Amino acid sequence: MNIIVLAKLVPDLVEELTIDPGGAALDLTFARWIINEFDDHAIEQGILLKERGGGTVTVLVPDLDGADDVLFTAAAKGADRLIKLGGDFNGVNNHALARAFAAVVKELQADLILTGVQAHDDLDGSAGPLLAECLQMPYVGYVSGVSINDGKSLLRKEYPGGLLAEMEVTTPAVLGIQAAEQPPRYVAVSKVRQAMKTSSIEEQDASSLDPCGGPTVGRMFQPEAAAHATMIAGSPDEVADKLVDLFKELGVL
Amino acid sequence: MSQDIYVLIEHLRGQVAELSYTMLAAGRELAQGAGGNVVAVLLGHNAKELGKDFAADKVLYLDHALLADFTSDAYQKALADLIGKDQPRAVLFGNSSIGADVASVLSMRLDLPLVSSCRSFTQDGKFVSQICGGKIMAEGELPGPTALVTMVPGGYQPDQGRSAAAPSITEAPVPALEALRVALSKYIEPETGDVDISKEPLLIAVGRGIQNKDNIELAENLAQAIGGVVCGSRPVIDQGWLATSRLVGKSGKHVKPKIYFAMGISGAPEHAEAIMQSDTIIAINTDPKAPIFDVAKYGVEGDIFDLVEVLTEKVQQAK
Ligand SMILES: Cc1cc2nc3c(=O)[nH]c(=O)nc-3n(C[C@H](O)[C@H](O)[C@H](O)COP(=O)(O)OP(=O)(O)OC[C@H]3O[C@@H](n4cnc5c(N)ncnc54)[C@H](O)[C@@H]3O)c2cc1C
Ligand SMILES: Nc1ncnc2c1ncn2[C@@H]1O[C@H](COP(=O)(O)O)[C@@H](O)[C@H]1O
Numbered sequence: 001m002n003i004i005v006l007a008k009l010v011p012d013l014v015e016e017l018t019i020d021p022g023g024a025a026l027d028l029t030f031a032r033w034i035i036n037e038f039d040d041h042a043i044e045q046g047i048l049l050k051e052r053g054g055g056t057v058t059v060l061v062p063d064l065d066g067a068d069d070v071l072f073t074a075a076a077k078g079a080d081r082l083i084k085l086g087g088d089f090n091g092v093n094n095h096a097l098a099r100a101f102a103a104v105v106k107e108l109q110a111d112l113i114l115t116g117v118q119a120h121d122d123l124d125g126s127a128g129p130l131l132a133e134c135l136q137m138p139y140v141g142y143v144s145g146v147s148i149n150d151g152k153s154l155l156r157k158e159y160p161g162g163l164l165a166e167m168e169v170t171t172p173a174v175l176g177i178q179a180a181e182q183p184p185r186y187v188a189v190s191k192v193r194q195a196m197k198t199s200s201i202e203e204q205d206a207s208s209l210d211p212c213g214g215p216t217v218g219r220m221f222q223p224e225a226a227a228h229a230t231m232i233a234g235s236p237d238e239v240a241d242k243l244v245d246l247f248k249e250l251g252v253l
Numbered sequence: 254m255s256q257d258i259y260v261l262i263e264h265l266r267g268q269v270a271e272l273s274y275t276m277l278a279a280g281r282e283l284a285q286g287a288g289g290n291v292v293a294v295l296l297g298h299n300a301k302e303l304g305k306d307f308a309a310d311k312v313l314y315l316d317h318a319l320l321a322d323f324t325s326d327a328y329q330k331a332l333a334d335l336i337g338k339d340q341p342r343a344v345l346f347g348n349s350s351i352g353a354d355v356a357s358v359l360s361m362r363l364d365l366p367l368v369s370s371c372r373s374f375t376q377d378g379k380f381v382s383q384i385c386g387g388k389i390m391a392e393g394e395l396p397g398p399t400a401l402v403t404m405v406p407g408g409y410q411p412d413q414g415r416s417a418a419a420p421s422i423t424e425a426p427v428p429a430l431e432a433l434r435v436a437l438s439k440y441i442e443p444e445t446g447d448v449d450i451s452k453e454p455l456l457i458a459v460g461r462g463i464q465n466k467d468n469i470e471l472a473e474n475l476a477q478a479i480g481g482v483v484c485g486s487r488p489v490i491d492q493g494w495l496a497t498s499r500l501v502g503k504s505g506k507h508v509k510p511k512i513y514f515a516m517g518i519s520g521a522p523e524h525a526e527a528i529m530q531s532d533t534i535i536a537i538n539t540d541p542k543a544p545i546f547d548v549a550k551y552g553v554e555g556d557i558f559d560l561v562e563v564l565t566e567k568v569q570q571a572k
Contacts, residue, residue, distance in 0.1 A: 017385055037488070121385060122384070130357045130360065154438070160350070165438075166437070183493050212364075215395075216393050218392055219393070220391050221390050227548075231553070239560060240566075252454075252512060253479070253572065
């Protein structure tokens with residue numbers, strides 16, 4: 001079983017986001033890049049599958065700040081092969097990425113390709129289904145549990161309200177992971193450091209980046225809310241008093 | 254080629270998704286500008302009657318046994334055929350478990366442009382997408398000739414997508430659905446759990462800001478003092494800190510309590526859409542710019558860990 005996981009770095013939403021002077025893109029000069037949280041689940045799911053059924057896990061990341069960190073962390077968790085894709089990925093859309101990834105992934109003879117279900121900065125769909133079509137593979141997204149047998153993958157797909165569908169997909173396939181069967185494992189920094197010494201990152205170059213199929217953004221802006229909360233200020237003690245008064249007013253105390 | 258706006262109707266086990274009505278309303282806005290019709294596209298098996306309350310000029314109904322339940326492969330095949338032949342101005346899909354599995358694949362297969370996470374259209378037909386957890390909007394010209402668009406809720410009232418007058422329903426041909434690679438085995442019912450949070454009047458909700466499983470106890474104590482129930486955002490459930498039955502949001506439950514007390518929840522669209530029907534939302538967050546403050550009636554810019562124990566004590570005393 002040859003499992004490939006695509007991981008992506010996204011700006012951390014906890015930091016302040018700013019629009020660049022051109023007005024049509026994010027200013028990412030000071031962005032803090034973190035792994036898309038669904039990719040963390042995809043890596044976990046890949047490693048769980050390997051632990052249960054053997055095989056290898058290859059993690060593929062585009063060369064952006066923080067890529068090495070993501071790769072060595074994955075290695076510390078049990079990933080076997082680490083690949084960094086070189087190219088100018090700043091502001092590149094998912095259509096371009098999917099095409100670039102397809103060229104690399106084709107060579108890797110994957111049985112299963114796992115991606116995060118989506119990322120918060122997508123504007124032209126998710127890379128997973130775009131890649132699936134480039135590779136002529138089936139795609140299922142919103143997946144939260146996978147097993148493999150006899151050239152088929154049995155998975156759980158999430159619908160709203162907690163409803164699940166069990167689906168059977170022929171492999172090779174691309175799956176968009178919403179959640180791994182268990183929370184992504186924690187690895188100690190010391191283990192990541194060790195992985196830096198024992199594993200190596202292969203570098204490959206993206207052939208070309210063809211963004212055709214994505215929209216052009218004319219303007220980006222921060223939404224103006226129709227309303228804003230009435231803020232309750234003060235020391236914790238004062239705030240607690242005011243909240244108790246509010247609870248009384250609302251008839252729950 | 255036409256100026257029609259096609260809307261892919263999503264339905265599961267006989268129930269049309271609210272988002273589909275939102276999209277019919279969005280489709281109307283777009284069709285008026287473009288000078289075309291709103292066409293609801295319904296795929297199913299013996300499911301024609303689902304179309305009777307659509308606010309559409311026309312329903313195109315594709316009936317096939319293999320379309321009885323959603324699978325990505327069958328939907329992609331049927332839609333690729335239809336869109337390829339009809340070439341409407343735009344096709345609206347949900348940014349959902351159904352629409353997102355289909356739209357991107359069709360974009361590559363048919364070589365048509367795709368816009369995702371669209372929340373609304375401007376009067377002159379531009380798309381406005383919501384990204385970065387609701388913190389950023391991106392606006393642009395709707396690409397042509399046929400734009401595929403995935404939509405999030407919030408921009409239109411679903412009721413505007415409903416109509417008392419049944420639209421005309423036309424059967425459309427279904428291409429051969431052979432060699433499908435995806436098959437539904439069965440549905441697995443939601444975990445019921447001990448409580449049904451969609452019916453609880455007082456919810457104490459925790460998000461990633463609660464930091465770890467041990468801290469859930471702080472929320473439990475407050476809930477107990479005030480007579481409420483604890484629930485949480487997706488990361489809290491995915492980390493295994495709370496049971497799945499306590500998930501609030503797009504993939505969990507929609508709730509409508511008297512009070513929704515949100516601690517350490519940012520208010521991402523996937524969470525916010527499910528709490529809008531609460532009577533009063535109160536939020537505590539260290540980030541004054543957290544989008545949760547745009548939907549909350551009352552807010553506290555502060556730290557859970559400074560406030561909750563004091564609050565729990567005071568609630569106990571007040572009883
Ligand atoms: C397909 C799909 C479906 C999804 N379905 C759901 C769903 O059903 N439900 C859901 O909730 N999400 C869902 N999400 C995820 C959603 O996009 C967000 O990632 C999620 O809601 C964020 O959860 P959060 O607010 O707890 O965490 P974060 O966004 O990380 O926010 C944590 C907040 O806590 C604050 N904070 C940190 N420390 C403290 C402190 N000490 N005191 C006070 N505040 C603090 C921070 O300022 C921050 O605002 C879905 C996503 C996708 C892609
Ligand atoms: N630049 C990228 N590099 C690596 N993987 C990516 C990239 N973009 C998207 N992916 C994969 O596709 C998933 C969905 O992200 P997105 O396509 O941005 O919705 C991510 O979670 C990754 O698994």
